[in-house]
Amino acid sequence: MxxxxxxxxxxxxxxxxxxxxxxxxxxxxxxxxxxxxxxxxxxxxxxxxxxxxxxxxxxxxxxxxxxxxxxxxxxxxxxxxxxxxxxxxxxxxxxxxxxxxxxxxxxxxxxxxxxxxxxxxxxxxxxxxxxxxxxxxxxxxxxxSCNTTAICRVVGGIHEKIGVKKARVAIFRRAVDVWESSRAGIMNTVVPELQVPSHHGPDARTVIKDLDIVTMAAKGSHNLYHLHIAMIETKSRVSVEDVVRVIEEEPRVVFVSGEDGVEGLNSIFEISRDLGRPRGDLYEIPVWRESVSTSSDGTEIYMMWATPNESNxxxxxxxxxxxxxxxxxxxxxxxxxxxxxxxxxxxxx
Ligand SMILES: NC(=O)c1ccc[n+]([C@@H]2O[C@H](COP(=O)([O-])OP(=O)(O)OC[C@H]3O[C@@H](n4cnc5c(N)ncnc54)[C@H](O)[C@@H]3O)[C@@H](O)[C@H]2O)c1
CATH class of the missing domain: 3.40.50.720 (NAD(P)-binding Rossmann-like Domain)
Structure with missing residues (x-):
């Protein structure tokens, strides 16, 4: 063209x-x-x-x-x-x-x-x-989807630079989009998705064909952003600094910190509005810096991030x-x- x-x-x-x-x-x-x-x-x-x-x-x-x-x-x-x-x-x-x-x-x-x-x-x-x-x-x-995009950015970056043996990701989804929360949604509960694994893992493999990934999901009673909790077995020993370096190099992924008062999805929502983006949109995946840790033998990574579902x-x-x-x-x-x-x-x- x-x-x-x-x-x-x-x-x-x-x-x-x-x-x-x-x-x-x-x-x-x-x-x-x-x-x-x-x-x-x-x-x-x-x-x-x-x-x-x-x-x-x-x-x-x-x-x-x-x-x-x-x-x-x-x-x-x-x-x-x-x-x-x-x-x-x-x-x-x-x-x-x-x-x-x-x-x-x-x-x-x-x-x-x-x-x-x-x-x-x-x-x-x-x-x-x-x-x-x-x-x-x-x-x-x-x-x-927003969930698969976040997984491909974060886990995909680690796979490309370090090598992932097995990734296991738990997804806490928002129940319903903001604009239609008057029509549907759940309140004061968490509802597990009983199809195990959830469709997100196989979906990530449509992009990263050689990624061994299993996902499980549940929906919460909130209406904005998903939360991902990942346990990632690596092909070689890694340090927290190695993972931090990967995240720092990966486009469209950023760090946030509990030490700075970023306590939950609500804090990220407020940050996205403070950035002055149209509709308070966050295009990046915010990873909690403190959550990035490894097993004592350095073969597993643990980390958590938010997935801005409307905008990533x-x-x-x-x-x-x-x-x-x-x-x-x-x-x-x-x-x-x-x-x-x-x-x-x-x-x-
Ligand atoms: N909402 C999210 O958080 C989100 C995130 C990532 C991806 N997605 C995906 O994006 C797609 C759109 O989702 P959404 O949340 O924007 O939906 P939405 O319901 O907010 O918007 C869909 C729009 O399409 C219109 N529509 C209905 N029938 C149509 C037709 N035949 N032709 C053209 N338009 C028609 C509807 O009136 C509505 O305005 C879906 O595939 C969804 O899975 C959604």
Whole structure:
């Protein structure tokens, strides 16, 4: 693809879609053609009020969306038919992207799917710092879920630099997203996910094929961020300093410290708001420095980190757009452009 500026449409303007749309606006090598959805509630009306061209994802949704007072610029399929879009970032609810794929295939347009879709929908599952080159020039790529992204950044970095024999990660998930906490959620309990292992481990292997990883999950009664607790057996003896060095070198991973009063997910939430990011988004994975420890024989690492579920996949979507369009062939260059445009940092304070 010879373009120097790629034209991007975000299909599905929810938690992930609205963040990806804003991130695309901040990339000089990308142009946001517009956003598409099937409803016309306050979220989509806000997009229209911000001046985004809004399209109907499905033809039969136009009348209803207009009846609800939204100015609809047209139907997504017409845009694709006219060749006005280079890449669709599909941020529709889980499994809906698989249905939307037919449309992208029909019009030969590239698409980036999200972690709610199966690996097979795209054939390539993506975390920029792990397998950027696998996505180069592909028509379809899937950015893995927030949990899998965090695991691939942290455990993947240790695997690449030190060598992981076995990784075991427990995931405490948020129950429901903030914007829909009025509709669902749990209170004053923790609910174990009884499918063991949870799907996150096999999902991480769609990106890092030789990683021996087992994950177990439970959901808590909070609505923002997941907490990961990892026990990692290494191929050779390591020290805490070795692990700290890996984390310090790994893009999109940062340290926070209990000594500085970072006591829980709530502290990280407050930090992300203090950073002044759009929506208080945190693109980085904050690892608790004190949690990084090793067994007495130096063959196991223990550590904990937070996973900012609403936002950590946003830079990955930007890099995925560059990879599928071959706007940039080198992972390091794309990551550095994305991080500089979004203000991603290596040291919070
Ligand atoms: N919410 C998270 O924390 C999170 C984190 C990482 C990845 N993901 C993944 O991102 C994807 C989107 O999740 P989300 O949380 O943003 O969902 P969401 O429900 O917040 O947003 C989805 C949007 O898509 C719209 N939509 C419904 N049907 C559609 C269709 N046929 N075509 C286009 N749009 C349609 C909905 O109206 C809604 O606005 C899923 O695959 C999910 O698994 C979510």
């Amino acid at each position: 010879a373009r120097t500026v790629v034209r991007v449409l975000v299909n599905g303007y929810g938690v992930i879609g609205k963040r990806v749309a804003d991130a695309v606006l901040r990339q000089p090598d990308m142009k946001l053609v517009g956003v598409a959805d099937v409803v016309a509630d306050w979220r989509i009306k806000l997009a229209a009020a911000r001046g985004f061209p809004v399209y109907a994802s499905l033809t039969d949704r136009v009348v209803d969306m207009e009846k609800k007072g939204l100015r609809v610029g047209g139907v997504l399929e017409d845009l694709l038919k006219r060749g006005e879009v280079d890449v669709v970032v599909d941020c529709a609810p889980a499994k809906v992207g698989a249905r939307n794929k037919e449309l992208y295939e029909k019009h030969g347009v590239r698409a980036v799917f999200q972690g709610g879709e199966k690996h097979e929908v795209a054939g390539v599952s993506f975390v920029a710092q792990r397998n950027y080159s696998e996505a180069l020039g592909r028509q379809f790529v899937r950015v893995v 996949v946003v830079p990955e979507n930007v890099d995925a757009i560059r990879a599928v369009t071959e706007l940039e062939k080198e992972a390091k260059i794309s990551i550095s452009k994305t991080d500089s445009n979004l203000g991603v940092i290596k040291r919070i304070y």
